[in-house]
Amino acid sequence: MAEYILAIDQGTTGSTVALMDAGGRLCASVNYEFPQIYPHPGWVEHRPAEIWASVLKGIRAVLRKGVCKPREIVAIGITNQRETAVLWDRDSSEAVNNAIVWQCRRTTDFCETLRGAGHEKTIRRRSGLVLDPYFSASKYRWLLRNTPGIRGRLKDGRLAAGTIDSYLIWQLTAGAAHVTDISNASRTSLMNLEEGGWDHRLLDIFEVPADILPRIVPSSGILGHTRGVPGLPDGIPIAGVAGDQQAALFGQACFGRGEAKCTFGTGSFIVMNTGAEVVRSSAGLLSTVAWQLGERSKPVYALEGGAFVCGAAVQWLRDGLGIIRKATEIEALAASVEDSGGVEFVPALTGLGAPHWAPEARGTITGLTRGSHRGHLARATLDAMALQNADILRAMEEELGKRMKPLRVDGGAAANNLLMQIQADVLGRKLIRPSMIETTVAGACYLAGLGVGLWQSQKEIREIWSVEREFAVQMSTAARRKRLSAWNDAVKRTLL
Numbered sequence: 484m485a486e487y488i489l490a491i492d493q494g495t496t497g498s499t500v501a502l503m504d505a506g507g508r509l510c511a512s513v514n515y516e517f518p519q520i521y522p523h524p525g526w527v528e529h530r531p532a533e534i535w536a537s538v539l540k541g542i543r544a545v546l547r548k549g550v551c552k553p554r555e556i557v558a559i560g561i562t563n564q565r566e567t568a569v570l571w572d573r574d575s576s577e578a579v580n581n582a583i584v585w586q587c588r589r590t591t592d593f594c595e596t597l598r599g600a601g602h603e604k605t606i607r608r609r610s611g612l613v614l615d616p617y618f619s620a621s622k623y624r625w626l627l628r629n630t631p632g633i634r635g636r637l638k639d640g641r642l643a644a645g646t647i648d649s650y651l652i653w654q655l656t657a658g659a660a661h662v663t664d665i666s667n668a669s670r671t672s673l674m675n676l677e678e679g680g681w682d683h684r685l686l687d688i689f690e691v692p693a694d695i696l697p698r699i700v701p702s703s704g705i706l707g708h709t710r711g712v713p714g715l716p717d718g719i720p721i722a723g724v725a726g727d728q729q730a731a732l733f734g735q736a737c738f739g740r741g742e743a744k745c746t747f748g749t750g751s752f753i754v755m756n757t758g759a760e761v762v763r764s765s766a767g768l769l770s771t772v773a774w775q776l777g778e779r780s781k782p783v784y785a786l787e788g789g790a791f792v793c794g795a796a797v798q799w800l801r802d803g804l805g806i807i808r809k810a811t812e813i814e815a816l817a818a819s820v821e822d823s824g825g826v827e828f829v830p831a832l833t834g835l836g837a838p839h840w841a842p843e844a845r846g847t848i849t850g851l852t853r854g855s856h857r858g859h860l861a862r863a864t865l866d867a868m869a870l871q872n873a874d875i876l877r878a879m880e881e882e883l884g885k886r887m888k889p890l891r892v893d894g895g896a897a898a899n900n901l902l903m904q905i906q907a908d909v910l911g912r913k914l915i916r917p918s919m920i921e922t923t924v925a926g927a928c929y930l931a932g933l934g935v936g937l938w939q940s941q942k943e944i945r946e947i948w949s950v951e952r953e954f955a956v957q958m959s960t961a962a963r964r965k966r967l968s969a970w971n972d973a974v975k976r977t978l979l
Contacts, residue, residue: 486937487551489719490927491538493563493647494727495584495749496798498534499921500541502550503928505937507947509919510551513544520581525588525833531569531578534647535654543714553715559655560723560931562730562923563647564749565670568622570630570695571650573641576658580630582647583622586749586791586833590621591842602688609685611669611676611761611770613840617791619646620672620689627691637692644695646671648724652707655721660707663697664724665782669772674699676761676770679782702729702774703934723930727923728752729773732785733930734922735891736948738941743887745872745906746923747896750836751793753875755887757784766878767838776933786882788837788875792846793868794896796830800864806857814899816861823863825850827973830867838878839978847977868896869906870970876910889913889953893922900954908958909966918951 485504492499497516504510515537520528546553566585571578583589594616597603603614612618623644627633636642643653649663668674668681673691675682679699686693700706702725709719725733728746732754735744740758745751754773761770761784773785792799797810807813827849834842848860880887890912896902897920907914919925932938958966 485551485555486557487555488558488560488928488931488937489542489545489556490560490562490924490931491541491651492727492921492924492927493534493538493561493651495564495586498537498541499924500538500545501921501924502545503925507944509921509924511545511548512921512924513541515540523589527584527587527833528581529567529584531571531582531650534582535651538651539713542712546714556715556719557937558720558722558931558935559709560927561648561651561721562725562727562927563651563667565646565667565726565728566617566619566622567647568619568626568644569647569650570623570626570642570644571653572636573643573658576653579633579636579642580626583625585617587622588616588834588842590616590625593621593624594842597688606672606685606688609675609682610672612672613767613769615840616842617836618670618672620685620691623691624689637695640694642695644691645697648726649697652721652724655709655712656707657710659710660721661697662700662706664702664706665699665775666702666725666729666772668699670726676772701777701780703776703930704778705934720935722934723927723932725774725926725930728754728787728789729785730926730930731893731922732756732773732926734924734926735893735917736945737891738945741888744891744893744922747793747868747892747894747902749793749795750789750791751868751872752787752789753872753879753890754785754787755879757786760784762786762882764882766882767840768878768882769837774930786879788879790871790875791833791836792830793871794894795832796828796864796868797896799830799832800861806860813861813865814901816858817865818901820858820862823866824855824859825852826855826859826863827969828860828863828867829973829977830864831977835977837875839974841978844977847973849973849976865899865902865905866970868902869909870967872906873909873967876912887912889915891915891917893917893920895920903954904957907954907956909963911956911960911963913956914954915950916952916954918949
């Protein structure tokens with residue numbers, strides 16, 4: 484009997500469900516978007532029921548492609564938007580409020596209160612994360628304080644909390660498993676980074692009760708089994724789980740210390756494998772868990788820097804301004820001009836992430852003239868997507884005291900050749916694009932395959948990974964410095 488892995492890649496704007504065979508070939512994939520909710524400026528929400536519905540729709544659709552029979556699925560792998568927080572009722576399995584999305588800035592004032600009370604160093608030392616509304620802890624607190632009927636559920640022990648991986652595992656197992664993998668747990672600001680468990684001091688600071696949180700488990704290994712999922716037989720093991728950026732790092736076969744990737748999704752994220760060492764950053768980067776392969780293995784750590792808005796800037800051009808009809812039109816429109824014509828777009832639409840960490844920052848468009856048109860704004864958008872990453876890489880190199888190796892790239896926007904060339908030029912680094920750019924899906928599949936023994940080692944997975952194209956640097960050093968200087972000036976105006 485043929486063997487397949489079903490991957491669920493639950494992202495910020497949609498859910499992808501895919502099938503991979505034992506040879507590591509992506510055989511089928513579908514994606515379904517779901518609504519984004521913006522109740523107030525800077526607030527972002529999702530309806531968890533719509534997330535789950537999009538996953539179920541994806542499962543049905545990918546199986547209708549006829550690649551395999553449901554009984555040939557030997558494992559399920561999950562990767563997910565990470566810091567998004569959900570509360571649900573254990574009895575009904577229904578969410579008690581909308582999920583607060585990782586992009587949401589509603590807890591900025593509370594985080595400032597914690598900073599003023601002197602908690603910032605404690606949070607950074609114990610969790611490896613900066614004090615910012617980005618992470619889950621302050622979102623849980625907001626939900627606990629602002630959801631009607633929450634006290635009764637807490638008193639009765641009916642309340643469960645988790646990130647999206649936990650919510651999906653709960654739904655897939657009909658409530659039999661309330662777990663989260665260690666990579667997702669490391670993004671909550673509630674896990675002790677070195678000990679790998681919930682930290683009671685952090686729980687106290689954020690006022691989150693430990694008994695509503697999931698059990699922390701490794702990223703690979705059997706975490707639960709399907710029960711009552713339409714279209715799937717009961718008993719399929721859920722055997723691989725990782726946050727989207729960690730899954731992409733694994734899917735890029737960045738198994739060695741110092742290997743790094745950049746994912747171009749809703750946001751963009753540079754993540755570097757630091758091995759068994761927790762690298763503490765003083766330059767606005769995050770220390771996090773990359774993965775843990777089984778109970779007997781030690782965690783692998785990573786250093787990360789992320790920009791909140793990357794592909795989301797293109798969506799804003801499409802949905803907010805209406806200057807393109809489809810996201811794929813951005814490349815041709817941006818290529819219609821030689822450069823941005825002096826236009827600078829800083830897409831701080833949900834604040835600025837690493838290395839600035841300025842939740843109060845707002846997006847700006849500067850340098851407009853009578854000669855500016857939508858082509859210049861499209862080009863400025865691609866420039867901004869790449870220049871944000873240049874800021875992160877520069878901070879990462881300063882932290883490590885050495886020059887980074889060629890950077891592996893992935894994610895939907897990595898298919899944009901113009902963007903990749905701009906990125907190579909402003910980084911001053913060669914980019915390597917793999918044959919499979921949807922490496923979050925690949926990472927989830929690889930972790931699940933290892934978890935059930937479909938593959939025996941990371942060496943086997945490295946042999947599956949292959950290069951599709953490399954992008955060499957074409958910009959001179961002088962031109963790069965001039966471009967970075969103009970960008971830095973624009974960012975400073977954003978931070979005023």
